[in-house]
Amino acid sequence: MAIKVEHLNHIYGQDTIFEQYALKDVSLTIGDGEFVGLIGHTGSGKSTLTQHLNGLLKASSGDILYNGTSIYSEGYSLKELRSHVGLVFQYPEHQLFEVDVFSDVCFGPKNLGLEKEEIERRAREALQLTGLDESFYKQSPFELSGGQKRRVAIAGVLAMQPEVLILDEPTAGLDPRGREEILGLVARLHEEQGMTVILVSHSMEDVARYVSRLIVMNHGEKALDGTPKEVFRHYKELEAMGLAAPQITYVVQALRERGIPIDQDITTVAEARDAILAMWKR
Amino acid sequence: MGIIKAVNLIFDYIRHDEEENKDEINHALRGVTLDIKEGSFVAILGHNGSGKSTFAKLMNGLLLPSDGTVYISNMKTDDEEHLWDVRKTAGMVFQNPDNQIIGNIVEEDVGFGPENIGTPTEEIWERVDQSLEAVGMTAYRLQSPNKLSGGQKQRVAIAGVMAMRPQCIVLDEPTAMLDPNGRREVIKTIHELNRQERITVLLITHYMEEVIDADRVVVMDDGHVVMDGAPKEIFSRVSELKQYSLDVPQVTELAYELKQAGMELPDGILSIDELADRLAAHKGLL
Amino acid sequence: MLRDITLGQYYPVDSFLHRLDPRTKLFGTLVYIISLFIADHIWAYAAAVLFLAAAIVLSRVPVKFMVRGLKAIVFLLLISVSFNLFLTPGRAIFKIGFLQMTWEGVEIAVFMAVRLIFLVMGSTILTLTTTPNQLTDGLEKSLGIFKKIGAPVHEVSMMMSIALRFIPILIEETDKIMKAQMARGADFESGNLIQKAKAMIPLLVPLFISAFRRATDLAMAMEARCYRGGEGRTKMKPLCYERRDHLTYLFYLFYVIAVLSVKIVL
Numbered sequence: 086m087a088i089k090v091e092h093l094n095h096i097y098g099q100d101t102i103f104e105q106y107a108l109k110d111v112s113l114t115i116g117d118g119e120f121v122g123l124i125g126h127t128g129s130g131k132s133t134l135t136q137h138l139n140g141l142l143k144a145s146s147g148d149i150l151y152n153g154t155s156i157y158s159e160g161y162s163l164k165e166l167r168s169h170v171g172l173v174f175q176y177p178e179h180q181l182f183e184v185d186v187f188s189d190v191c192f193g194p195k196n197l198g199l200e201k202e203e204i205e206r207r208a209r210e211a212l213q214l215t216g217l218d219e220s221f222y223k224q225s226p227f228e229l230s231g232g233q234k235r236r237v238a239i240a241g242v243l244a245m246q247p248e249v250l251i252l253d254e255p256t257a258g259l260d261p262r263g264r265e266e267i268l269g270l271v272a273r274l275h276e277e278q279g280m281t282v283i284l285v286s287h288s289m290e291d292v293a294r295y296v297s298r299l300i301v302m303n304h305g306e307k308a309l310d311g312t313p314k315e316v317f318r319h320y321k322e323l324e325a326m327g328l329a330a331p332q333i334t335y336v337v338q339a340l341r342e343r344g345i346p347i348d349q350d351i352t353t354v355a356e357a358r359d360a361i362l363a364m365w366k367r
Numbered sequence: 368m369g370i371i372k373a374v375n376l377i378f379d380y381i382r383h384d385e386e387e388n389k390d391e392i393n394h395a396l397r398g399v400t401l402d403i404k405e406g407s408f409v410a411i412l413g414h415n416g417s418g419k420s421t422f423a424k425l426m427n428g429l430l431l432p433s434d435g436t437v438y439i440s441n442m443k444t445d446d447e448e449h450l451w452d453v454r455k456t457a458g459m460v461f462q463n464p465d466n467q468i469i470g471n472i473v474e475e476d477v478g479f480g481p482e483n484i485g486t487p488t489e490e491i492w493e494r495v496d497q498s499l500e501a502v503g504m505t506a507y508r509l510q511s512p513n514k515l516s517g518g519q520k521q522r523v524a525i526a527g528v529m530a531m532r533p534q535c536i537v538l539d540e541p542t543a544m545l546d547p548n549g550r551r552e553v554i555k556t557i558h559e560l561n562r563q564e565r566i567t568v569l570l571i572t573h574y575m576e577e578v579i580d581a582d583r584v585v586v587m588d589d590g591h592v593v594m595d596g597a598p599k600e601i602f603s604r605v606s607e608l609k610q611y612s613l614d615v616p617q618v619t620e621l622a623y624e625l626k627q628a629g630m631e632l633p634d635g636i637l638s639i640d641e642l643a644d645r646l647a648a649h650k651g652l653l
Numbered sequence: 654m655l656r657d658i659t660l661g662q663y664y665p666v667d668s669f670l671h672r673l674d675p676r677t678k679l680f681g682t683l684v685y686i687i688s689l690f691i692a693d694h695i696w697a698y699a700a701a702v703l704f705l706a707a708a709i710v711l712s713r714v715p716v717k718f719m720v721r722g723l724k725a726i727v728f729l730l731l732i733s734v735s736f737n738l739f740l741t742p743g744r745a746i747f748k749i750g751f752l753q754m755t756w757e758g759v760e761i762a763v764f765m766a767v768r769l770i771f772l773v774m775g776s777t778i779l780t781l782t783t784t785p786n787q788l789t790d791g792l793e794k795s796l797g798i799f800k801k802i803g804a805p806v807h808e809v810s811m812m813m814s815i816a817l818r819f820i821p822i823l824i825e826e827t828d829k830i831m832k833a834q835m836a837r838g839a840d841f842e843s844g845n846l847i848q849k850a851k852a853m854i855p856l857l858v859p860l861f862i863s864a865f866r867r868a869t870d871l872a873m874a875m876e877a878r879c880y881r882g883g884e885g886r887t888k889m890k891p892l893c894y895e896r897r898d899h900l901t902y903l904f905y906l907f908y909v910i911a912v913l914s915v916k917i918v919l
Contacts, residue, residue: 141836469874483880
């Protein structure tokens with residue numbers, strides 16, 4: 086059991102008239118090696134929640150256990166926690182600052198106080214995992230394309246060798262090709278490195294294809310939690326939250342309304358195609 | 368001739384090295400010719416680096432062509448005498464909602480453009496009232512822009528352009544930094560302006576869902592126009608679109624794949640109901 | 654949240670003072686501050702009390718908001734009072750070691766304290782009743798005469814107004830960058846001064862780059878909306894004096910006469 090969140094509350098402006106719950110009684114467990122999508126519209130609390138998981142924000146009440154130990158217990162090193170629970174923020178521009186890609190990726194491990202050789206070994210490994218070869222090492226991170234910048238930002242966190250990787254809206258502002266690239270990279274990290282991954286997004290279609298579990302946040306509360314198929318069954322509730330199931334869910338629904346007996350749990354184009362063709366051939 | 372006309376447009380970004388010599392030339396546009404009809408809604412699609420944003424900035428003289436000409440309502444954009452008239456005629460909305468709002472109060476920001484072109488005070492108020500109404504932001508007129516959502520900020524930016532009474536609006540990826548709610552909000556607003564105020568719209572984007580209701584879709588790749596037609600026509604060429612690194616809506620993709628597998632379906636299905644109806648009527652399925 | 658920070662501390666109600674032209678308020682504040690510095694008699698202070706009381710009543714801002722402004726200067730106040738109490742030569746009240754408190758010291762200390770408190774409260778009322786925009790507008794117009802000698806009055810006030818808009822955005826961005834670097838193990842708190850300064854580099858580089866990018870974007874957006882400097886520009890909210898402003902200026906005149914006559918006669 087990697088991360089356990091118990092009755093977490095986060096209140097802005099407590100005891101003033103501006104009091105506002107950013108998180109309200111959130112409880113969840115994320116197991117080792119899971120690939121979780123965290124969905125919600127802007128202001129739903131999804132980003133606030135992720136920043137609690139590595140101790141950047143402190144809860145107003147409630148507890149978070151990492152591998153069984155409360156991160157709020159006395160003497161617990163938040164700095165160490167942050168190297169285990171890596172968080173990549175939405176805009177790589179907020180993170181990149183060094184003169185070249187390689188030194189930038191070294192920043193994280195350097196902060197862990199490692200030996201120079203180990204730092205460089207980890208940086209090389211992280212860059213390789215994100216698919217950036219040596220021709221990028223000496224380039225300025227500011228002159229890369231949007232997708233490449235994001236890879237460097239991810240490498241910068243991977244170099245700390247985290248057990249859990251959290252990505253906040255990693256595809257925002259990218260074109261379809263860039264989006265595909267980054268999501269593919271994240272899926273590969275999960276499969277090949279066995280990393281626990283939490284993908285924060287507001288795009289259902291992006292996330293549905295990759296994750297095995299979806300957690301939907303709404304108004305600071307956990308609204309839905311289950312496999313993508315389970316969650317998309319509640320497509321009407323999702324709409325009320327300002328979210329939408331993938332378009333295919335609606336296609337399936339429209340077909341069922343017209344008397345075509347297609348499985349209502351279908352969520353991808355490939356599944357829908359196969360199901361329809363199976364019926365047709367029959 | 369339409370309201371916007373680009374003739375054999377070429378634009379190169381030239382980077383200079385330290386000795387002011389030409390160091391690197393990046394051909395962003397390699398000869399684009401387009402004629403856009405007044406009152407139409409035209410979408411320009413393309414992945415990052417296809418030249419679509421450069422094209423947008425050439426439309427109101429923020430960039431001047433390396434070669435070729437842009438006519439806005441018969442005025443050349445590189446004619447210095449007409450520069451401000453061109454900018455009044457072709458308003459522009461940018462990608463980042465924060466970086467284009469100048470005023471500290473919504474209504475003051477909307478009034479910024481009219482102030483610049485010397486509109487009398489009374490008329491500024493009239494224009495601000497109308498523009499805010501047109502984008503549905505009247506209720507927020509006294510707020511600070513910092514307290515608005517991304518979609519609301521973009522609507523304020525659109526109102527700011529509308530207050531200049533333009534004939535057309537060029538929107539350079541106005542939804543790229545917004546969440547799905549904000550995206551819907553902005554696209555709906557643009558369509559309303561197009562329909563009700565007869566404003567010509569040039570929408571630059573890489574989201575396919577946003578262009579389905581356009582009158583015309585232009586696809587750009589590597590500085591060229593590679594596809595040009597009605598949405599239905601463009602969306603029937605799924606494999607070609609994918610080759611230009613563009614997505615198609617899931618419903619279109621499904622219809623395309625079913626057709627490839629031998630089912631009888633028309634090209635370029637864009638709506639869920641259309642596909643469902645076609646399938647329900649398809650022989651051998653029920 | 655950080656977005657809610659407003660510069661100054663505008664208190665949004667509708668009052669006589671809120672409706673006054675910002676130039677009237679700026680001028681009034683100036684008159685008031687100068688009067689505090691030339692006043693050296695109890696009656697002059699009485700006039701200042703009256704002036705302040707009138708402003709407070711007309712502003713309809715709860716007094717506690719003005720007192721809150723004083724918190725910031727408590728320390729300054731204590732220092733200046735104790736210096737004056739003990740370091741003014743004159744008739745001693747009592748003596749501890751080399752420190753002696755004098756009657757003259759008490760007098761000066763009280764005057765100093767009153768002066769400081771009045772000064773802060775006066776300028777607080779200005780910011781409580783005037784939005785930053787009105788302030789910049791008022792400054793631009795009041796300083797308009799300097800345009801004739803080529804001072805970039807319009808440009809400076811445009812810069813101030815843009816700064817006001819972007820400071821909250823940049824503060825929030827700083828917070829995000831800080832978190833992004835802390836997630837990579839950066840430490841902004843511990844260490845000595847040099848280490849702390851070095852730790853700021855990962856924060857400042859992204860912040861500067863972002864600020865420059867925003868500036869480029871904004872310049873382009875302004876150009877696209879036909880901005881070309883102050884020339885030929887009209888105003889959506891032009892400043893013009895109304896009857897209440899004229900009345901207020903009349904009141905200033907009486908006040909100045911009162912303070913000056915106290916100074917000369919008594």
